[in-house]
Amino acid sequence: MNSPIFSGSLLTGPLALALAGLAVSGCDRKGTDLLPDNSGFAPVVTIGELAVLTPQDYWEYRFADDPQAWCNERVDIDGDGVASDDEPVRCYYGQLGMPEAGVVGGASYTFGVPFTQTIDGIDGPETYDVDDVCILVDPETVFWNHSMAELERETKDIYPDYHDDDGDIDLFAGMSSYYTGSPGVELGDFHGFYTDSLGRTIEIEYGECEQRGQNFGEHHSGRGALEFCDVDVEGRGGVQFTVVLETFSVPLNDGALSYGTLVFGGKCGDLVPTPGEELVIPQESLDPSGSPGDFDTRACTHNLEIAVAGEMQQEFCCAHPGLCSERAPIDSCDSFVELYDPLTSDINVASAEFCRQTKYTRYTADAEWQGGGDLESTTLCCADQAVVPVDDLPQHDPELETYKVITAHN
Amino acid sequence: MTTIRTFSLLVAGVSLVGCAYEEDALEHFDLTGKVRIPKEAAEIVVTVSDDDGNQTDRALDADVRNLGPVYLGVFPAVDDSLFDYPHPEIGPVLSNNSLDVYPYGGTTVGRPGFACYQALRCKVTTGRFESYDDILDYFANDLDSPIENQYGEEVTNAAEFREWCYEIMFLTSDEELPFLGNVDFVDKGEYWEADATIHHSYFQEGAVVWGWMDSPSRSYNFASCNNDNWGWQLNYYDQQYVTGAAEAGLLNTPDNFIDLGDWIAGDAPQLKSPDDNFVVELGFHYE
Numbered sequence: 001m002n003s004p005i006f007s008g009s010l011l012t013g014p015l016a017l018a019l020a021g022l023a024v025s026g027c028d029r030k031g032t033d034l035l036p037d038n039s040g041f042a043p044v045v046t047i048g049e050l051a052v053l054t055p056q057d058y059w060e061y062r063f064a065d066d067p068q069a070w071c072n073e074r075v076d077i078d079g080d081g082v083a084s085d086d087e088p089v090r091c092y093y094g095q096l097g098m099p100e101a102g103v104v105g106g107a108s109y110t111f112g113v114p115f116t117q118t119i120d121g122i123d124g125p126e127t128y129d130v131d132d133v134c135i136l137v138d139p140e141t142v143f144w145n146h147s148m149a150e151l152e153r154e155t156k157d158i159y160p161d162y163h164d165d166d167g168d169i170d171l172f173a174g175m176s177s178y179y180t181g182s183p184g185v186e187l188g189d190f191h192g193f194y195t196d197s198l199g200r201t202i203e204i205e206y207g208e209c210e211q212r213g214q215n216f217g218e219h220h221s222g223r224g225a226l227e228f229c230d231v232d233v234e235g236r237g238g239v240q241f242t243v244v245l246e247t248f249s250v251p252l253n254d255g256a257l258s259y260g261t262l263v264f265g266g267k268c269g270d271l272v273p274t275p276g277e278e279l280v281i282p283q284e285s286l287d288p289s290g291s292p293g294d295f296d297t298r299a300c301t302h303n304l305e306i307a308v309a310g311e312m313q314q315e316f317c318c319a320h321p322g323l324c325s326e327r328a329p330i331d332s333c334d335s336f337v338e339l340y341d342p343l344t345s346d347i348n349v350a351s352a353e354f355c356r357q358t359k360y361t362r363y364t365a366d367a368e369w370q371g372g373g374d375l376e377s378t379t380l381c382c383a384d385q386a387v388v389p390v391d392d393l394p395q396h397d398p399e400l401e402t403y404k405v406i407t408a409h410n
Numbered sequence: 411m412t413t414i415r416t417f418s419l420l421v422a423g424v425s426l427v428g429c430a431y432e433e434d435a436l437e438h439f440d441l442t443g444k445v446r447i448p449k450e451a452a453e454i455v456v457t458v459s460d461d462d463g464n465q466t467d468r469a470l471d472a473d474v475r476n477l478g479p480v481y482l483g484v485f486p487a488v489d490d491s492l493f494d495y496p497h498p499e500i501g502p503v504l505s506n507n508s509l510d511v512y513p514y515g516g517t518t519v520g521r522p523g524f525a526c527y528q529a530l531r532c533k534v535t536t537g538r539f540e541s542y543d544d545i546l547d548y549f550a551n552d553l554d555s556p557i558e559n560q561y562g563e564e565v566t567n568a569a570e571f572r573e574w575c576y577e578i579m580f581l582t583s584d585e586e587l588p589f590l591g592n593v594d595f596v597d598k599g600e601y602w603e604a605d606a607t608i609h610h611s612y613f614q615e616g617a618v619v620w621g622w623m624d625s626p627s628r629s630y631n632f633a634s635c636n637n638d639n640w641g642w643q644l645n646y647y648d649q650q651y652v653t654g655a656a657e658a659g660l661l662n663t664p665d666n667f668i669d670l671g672d673w674i675a676g677d678a679p680q681l682k683s684p685d686d687n688f689v690v691e692l693g694f695h696y697e
Contacts, residue, residue, distance in 0.1 A: 174504075175504065197487045198486040198615075198616050198617060200486065200512075206502070208504055208505065208508075232505040233505075236505070
């Protein structure tokens with residue numbers, strides 16, 4: 001009992017003070033010094049109210065030259081002929097900053113369930129009841145897993161994604177009456193309590209945005225991936241819902257989490273193809289431009305989305321290394337070069353050939369809903385990111401060889 | 411020494427406080443009782459094919475083998491406002507997908523059991539058959555639907571049935587097969603009666619015991635059994651299928667599974683004490 005340790009002489013002495021000092025300074029470590037300054041982006045945002053898009057609206061959005069600008073248009077929801085400032089916008093693109101440690105960051109918005117929707121049918125306007133809505137959000141551009149195995153590398157995805165531009169958002173939604181958050185101040189959830197007739201209280205989930213994976217239970221998509229869910233709104237016309245987009249991770253390269261989100265009147269199964277999820281909400285990787293709230297699509301990211309939708313991200317990365325990881329294995333493009341330039345094995349020649357051969361489809365400017373329209377195809381490569389100039393590619397003889405065409409128009 | 415004495419007293423004090431804790435504040439109990447089913451519920455009609463392939467209805471006399479699985483639960487109350495039969499009080503209804511009744515506990519008296527052949531998935535209820543011969547006779551003579559083996563040939567004797575069960579499930583005794591053995595129900599004249607125990611149920615005075623029997627359809631299917639997603643995966647050479655089992659959520663959302671023809675507890679007994687021996691009569695025929 002006379003040991004100096006038990007007597008406390010050491011623990012109350014300079015060593016204890018030093019340990020306490022170290023412990024206190026350790027508590028101050030947040031790691032935020034490793035992240036870029038993102039003070040220009042609010043971490044908790046209220047978007048306001050969004051409209052519920054019809055299939056015709058979505059078609060126009062999907063093939064708009066500038067989807068962000070298309071979304072910013074307000075909708076004349078009260079039918080007075082004027083889309084005033086207090087009426088909802090069509091859909092939304094934005095950026096979120098990183099929240100303070102211990103604070104849940106993200107965005108929230110509301111939408112009202114329409115009783116009916118009307119679209120232009122072949123024989124005139126068609127009106128139908130809205131029984132389901134599909135809520136979608138797509139954060140940042142893309143992400144894919146790459147193979148690190150040493151075997152069969154020529155057939156595996158070995159070119160890595162660029163991790164530092166990836167972000168992740170988790171999607172939740174439910175009736176606004178059950179939402180616990182304060183829009184723009186504090187993000188909430190849809191947890192509530194049910195008390196049965198005998199007075200037993202149970203905490204239950206009032207959120208209705210269930211995303212099911214292969215196994216039972218609720219799931220969220222990972223970084224860069226589209227999240228979506230159906231909500232049964234039959235008989236709930238006029239009811240207001242709240243959507244919560246919870247920040248899960250913010251990109252390390254700019255500290256701003258870009259995303260696009262919308263609500264569609266119908267089932268997600270009518271909207272989301274597989275593969276091709278990346279194109280459902282296109283061009284969501286953003287750079288601020290001009291006044292606050294204005295954005296431009298980050299250069300070439302739409303082409304990268306199309307490449308992923310067409311499962312050609314490996315080839316695309318070889319021709320556009322600046323859009324993918326800087327730490328690609330040295331043999332990442334060996335099979336690419338072998339395929340596109342078997343004679344000289346030159347990456348530039350192979351890239352030029354890839355850009356010449358690989359195209360994606362899109363509607364021409366005069367295309368219309370229901371009437372369809374002409375399709376045109378254009379090179380998948382970007383002028384400002386490809387390792388070769390794409391404005392002077394060799395001509396192509398369609399009778400001698402076929403293009404590799406990614407269907408990007410549906 | 412003073413420190414040691416003080417510490418010892420402190421430990422002793424804490425120990426004594428521990429001894430003062432009485433486990434009479436538990437909220438969960440084993441509830442026991444009986445379930446009764448009218449004889450009429452065991453008189454079913456099934457569709458059979460004659461020699462020319464024409465389908466006709468066949469009425470079967472009351473037989474315990476005609477009884478489907480029985481699901482019993484403990485609930486805060488019974489209501490009849492949302493459906494055309496007495497059903498447990500339902501929690502917040504947000505949409506057609508949310509009909510949770512938040513049960514306190516529950517059990518079964520007979521459940522879907524895999525009886526070794528693919529053709530018998532979701533067709534055999536535990537506690538209804540005493541032997542292999544009992545099953546063979548029922549399907550061949552009552553349902554006019556003889557059991558076929560993996561080659562499409564009729565299984566005609568108990569030895570083959572047993573051998574196949576042992577082979578595909580690596581068993582060595584009939585005790586390992588839950589669909590064989592004592593029958594749950596006893597003939598009480600006007601009704602069948604079985605013992606029931608609802609293990610580890612939350613108890614609140616005034617709670618009710620309610621349940622229903624999933625009656626077989628005319629094609630001898632049970633709405634509470636699923637052989638697409640539930641059960642275990644059988645892999646025995648070319649025999650590869652899911653064996654089927656009771657659906658998930660039967661007691662949480664019973665209204666998703668009750669359909670016409672089922673027998674339901676009309677008057678759910680109310681419990682004043684966990685020691686009450688409940689008697690649930692499935693006397694309401696939903697038709």
